[in-house]
Amino acid sequence: xxxxxxxxxLLQVALxxxxxxxxxxxxxxxxxxxxxxxxxxARRTNTARDFFVAGKGIGLIALTVAxxxxxxxxxxxxxxxxxxxxxxxxxxxxxxxxxxxxxxxAWVLAKRMRLLGEARALITIPDxxxxxxxxxxAQGLSAVxxxxxxxxxxxxxxxxMGVVINSIFGVGLGWGIWxxxxxxxxxxxxxxxxxxxxxxxxxxxxMAVASVLVFLFVLNFGGGLGEISRMxxxxxxxxxxxxxxxxxxxxxxxxxxxxxxSLGQPQxxxxxxxxxxxxxxxxxxxxxxxxLVLVLLLYFSVGVGVKxxxxxxxxxxxxxxxxxxxxxxxxxxxxLLAALVFSGVAAATMSAANSFINIGAAIVTHDLPIxxxxxxxxxxxxxxxxxxxxxxxxxxTAQRSGTMVAFLGIFGWGxxxxxxxxxxxxxxxxxxxxxxxxxxxxxxxxIITLALETAAYLKVFSFPAGVTAxxxxxxxxxxxxxxxxxxxxxxxxxxxxxxxxxxxxx
Amino acid sequence: xxxxxxxxxxxxxxxSGRVTGADTTRRAALVTLFAGIAAIALGYASAFGSRGTPxxxxxxxxxxxxxxxxxxxxxxxxxxxxxxxxxxxxFAFVIxxxxxxxxxxxxxxxxxxxxxxxxxGLPARAAIVIYVVGLxxxxxxxxxxxxxxxxxxxxxEDVERVRKLARENxxxxxxxxxxxxxxxxxASQEQHDERAPE
Numbered sequence: 001x002x003x004x005x006x007x008x009x010l011l012q013v014a015l016x017x018x019x020x021x022x023x024x025x026x027x028x029x030x031x032x033x034x035x036x037x038x039x040x041x042a043r044r045t046n047t048a049r050d051f052f053v054a055g056k057g058i059g060l061i062a063l064t065v066a067x068x069x070x071x072x073x074x075x076x077x078x079x080x081x082x083x084x085x086x087x088x089x090x091x092x093x094x095x096x097x098x099x100x101x102x103x104x105x106a107w108v109l110a111k112r113m114r115l116l117g118e119a120r121a122l123i124t125i126p127d128x129x130x131x132x133x134x135x136x137x138a139q140g141l142s143a144v145x146x147x148x149x150x151x152x153x154x155x156x157x158x159x160x161m162g163v164v165i166n167s168i169f170g171v172g173l174g175w176g177i178w179x180x181x182x183x184x185x186x187x188x189x190x191x192x193x194x195x196x197x198x199x200x201x202x203x204x205x206x207m208a209v210a211s212v213l214v215f216l217f218v219l220n221f222g223g224g225l226g227e228i229s230r231m232x233x234x235x236x237x238x239x240x241x242x243x244x245x246x247x248x249x250x251x252x253x254x255x256x257x258x259x260x261x262s263l264g265q266p267q268x269x270x271x272x273x274x275x276x277x278x279x280x281x282x283x284x285x286x287x288x289x290x291x292l293v294l295v296l297l298l299y300f301s302v303g304v305g306v307k308x309x310x311x312x313x314x315x316x317x318x319x320x321x322x323x324x325x326x327x328x329x330x331x332x333x334x335x336l337l338a339a340l341v342f343s344g345v346a347a348a349t350m351s352a353a354n355s356f357i358n359i360g361a362a363i364v365t366h367d368l369p370i371x372x373x374x375x376x377x378x379x380x381x382x383x384x385x386x387x388x389x390x391x392x393x394x395x396x397t398a399q400r401s402g403t404m405v406a407f408l409g410i411f412g413w414g415x416x417x418x419x420x421x422x423x424x425x426x427x428x429x430x431x432x433x434x435x436x437x438x439x440x441x442x443x444x445x446x447i448i449t450l451a452l453e454t455a456a457y458l459k460v461f462s463f464p465a466g467v468t469a470x471x472x473x474x475x476x477x478x479x480x481x482x483x484x485x486x487x488x489x490x491x492x493x494x495x496x497x498x499x500x501x502x503x504x505x506x
Numbered sequence: 507x508x509x510x511x512x513x514x515x516x517x518x519x520x521x522s523g524r525v526t527g528a529d530t531t532r533r534a535a536l537v538t539l540f541a542g543i544a545a546i547a548l549g550y551a552s553a554f555g556s557r558g559t560p561x562x563x564x565x566x567x568x569x570x571x572x573x574x575x576x577x578x579x580x581x582x583x584x585x586x587x588x589x590x591x592x593x594x595x596x597f598a599f600v601i602x603x604x605x606x607x608x609x610x611x612x613x614x615x616x617x618x619x620x621x622x623x624x625x626x627g628l629p630a631r632a633a634i635v636i637y638v639v640g641l642x643x644x645x646x647x648x649x650x651x652x653x654x655x656x657x658x659x660x661x662x663e664d665v666e667r668v669r670k671l672a673r674e675n676x677x678x679x680x681x682x683x684x685x686x687x688x689x690x691x692x693a694s695q696e697q698h699d700e701r702a703p704e
Binding site: 089092095096098099100102103104106107108109111112115118119120224225226228229230233234237238240241242243247248249252253255256259260263278279281282283285286289290293425426429430432463464465466467471472475476478479482498499502503505506 | 532536539540543544546547549550553554558559563564567568571574575578579581582583585586600608610611612616618619620622624626627628629631632634635636639640641642643644647648649651652655656659660661662664665667668669671672675
């Protein structure tokens with residue numbers, strides 16, 4: 001959920017050197033566990049289906065924890081608390097949608113995608129779009145859109161891993177990038193999504209434990225939420241206003257983009273294919289929502305807590321808002337807790353990178369060939385090869401061009417949202433949606449997001465307060481989808497295969 | 507007395523124009539989704555005006571966002587000829603909570619200060635946003651989803667119907683492939699026979 005702001009913010013953080021014996025020891029244990037899981041998973045990966053959607057499927061608890069892990073990037077631990085420290089409670093509108101997004105995804109997408117997987121043995125999101133509209137063109141276009149988003153995400157995650165690993169081990173940014181990407185690549189290429197899922201389970205558990213412990217520590221250190229609020233209200237009441245320092249339009253825009261946009265995030269939506277038994281979806285939204293709440297406790301408590309501690313003089317003023325978490329961990333909390341959180345941040349970036357590598361490899365070896373009317377014969381072999389290539393390309397891009405990488409990472413979330421939500425989320429629930437509407441909507445989202453983000457990056461155009469390129473592109477994509485589908489409505493019935501129609505009727 | 511047609515048959519009738527409860531629900535949800543998105547678009551567009559963002563612009567988002575989110579959930583949850591069934595209550599509750607939460611944050615006067623009364627550790631407007639918008643839906647929607655799962659979302663029978671259709675499609679494809687293979691091999695045999703010396 002928070003990846004968009006997450007990685008790009010993390011990149012701007014000059015994390016302090018945390019290389020102390022306890023932090024290094026916990027970091028080494030963390031990497032040892034990741035490698036052990038990867039070796040185990042590699043032995044169980046024999047086919048392309050094993051590699052891309054974990055073969056016969058994953059159990060409910062494992063899938064839930066893995067899904068929480070990929071939904072939250074390092075932003076929840078570093079950039080997010082810093083954002084709250086800077087703008088107050090307005091920053092909460094990025095995470096408040098978590099209360100509805102998981103169950104919304106379950107109603108709108110989970111059942112239909114899981115059943116489509118059952119009916120057609122689908123393995124990717126463009127697969128679902130291709131099946132829904134009986135269109136190789138729509139499948140190819142959505143694949144291209146996802147690939148563009150992944151390019152940015154992968155490079156930014158590679159750089160974020162470098163920042164975190166450098167902070168833990170003090171090895172330098174360049175080595176940090178290659179060590180992080182090397183470990184992620186080792187388990188992505190050998191064990192595919194199976195290694196990714198079980199590493200996500202480990203990483204998600206680590207993140208939840210670290211988050212809860214930090215939350216409890218902050219409340220205890222600050223004398224409870226009431227005392228923390230009193231301290232802030234005495235010095236800076238706007239901070240605890242309902243919008244913080246943001247305008248209402250900006251805060252509500254965050255809520256819109258991070259709620260509706262969640263329906264187009266491939267790293268989370270792709271997981272629906274993997275549940276072993278479709279009937280286990282029953283408890284999936286509840287468990288995932290509770291998991292997310294646990295992981296996001298740190299986001300809120302550190303942001304608000306550090307503000308109060310700085311105002312009361314218990315913590316020195318921060319050099320920049322993004323130092324909120326590192327300053328708290330290295331100056332106030334026990335060092336073992338700090339070690340746990342630093343490993344948690346590494347876990348968050350690696351888990352996101354693994355997920356995107358896998359989705360990118362599936363697009364290159366599966367969706368794009370299908371769009372051109374071809375099939376790759378050895379999808380598993382090619383999947384592993386492309387996985388290696390994507391990881392190396394991301395690491396090189398991350399090392400060579402920091403500023404450009406940060407720009408690429410910014411529009412990932414919005415690009416996925418504006419290109420996929422109408423065609424996928426509405427399309428799978430509305431038989432009147434048409435192929436032309438879906439393709440026009442995907443193209444609109446792609447073009448508007450790229451154009452507006454580039455214009456904003458080059459400072460040739462600036463948005464009025466509260467309006468973001470992501471939100472504008474998503475709204476435009478929705479409107480185009482509805483209008484073009486309505487104009488071409490006569491073709492709708494002919495574009496639905498009987499099995500897809502059945503899945504949509506259930 | 508006429509028997510009601512099985513669900514699958516109703517789905518086919520539905521596709522050919524017969525209006526069911528779910529159709530009405532879906533249509534209402536689609537109109538609401540479109541209206542919600544249009545309201546949000548209007549809110550954004552108004553920010554580009556020369557006089558800055560008008561005071562009513564955030565209200566369009568405060569109403570449009572809950573409408574759009576509620577509508578897309580209803581669109582996903584509607585099924586068969588019974589629409590969203592008992593889910594209408596949790597849906598209405600959550601949409602209302604979002605509207606009340608955003609509306610209160612916009613409408614209530616600024617009151618945060620050192621002497622503010624705290625609600626669960628936060629001043630009133632912040633508490634409304636955090637607890638009403640961010641926490642209350644957690645105790646309603648996922649539980650409503652689980653409680654109505656078999657009747658409203660997915661049953662073992664539904665899964666079996668999809669699997670049965672998948673098996674039939676696979677068998678049909680197998681027969682088709684075998685037939686085309688037979689035709690191809692027959693044609694090549696004929697060619698072979700034609701070329702073969704008598």
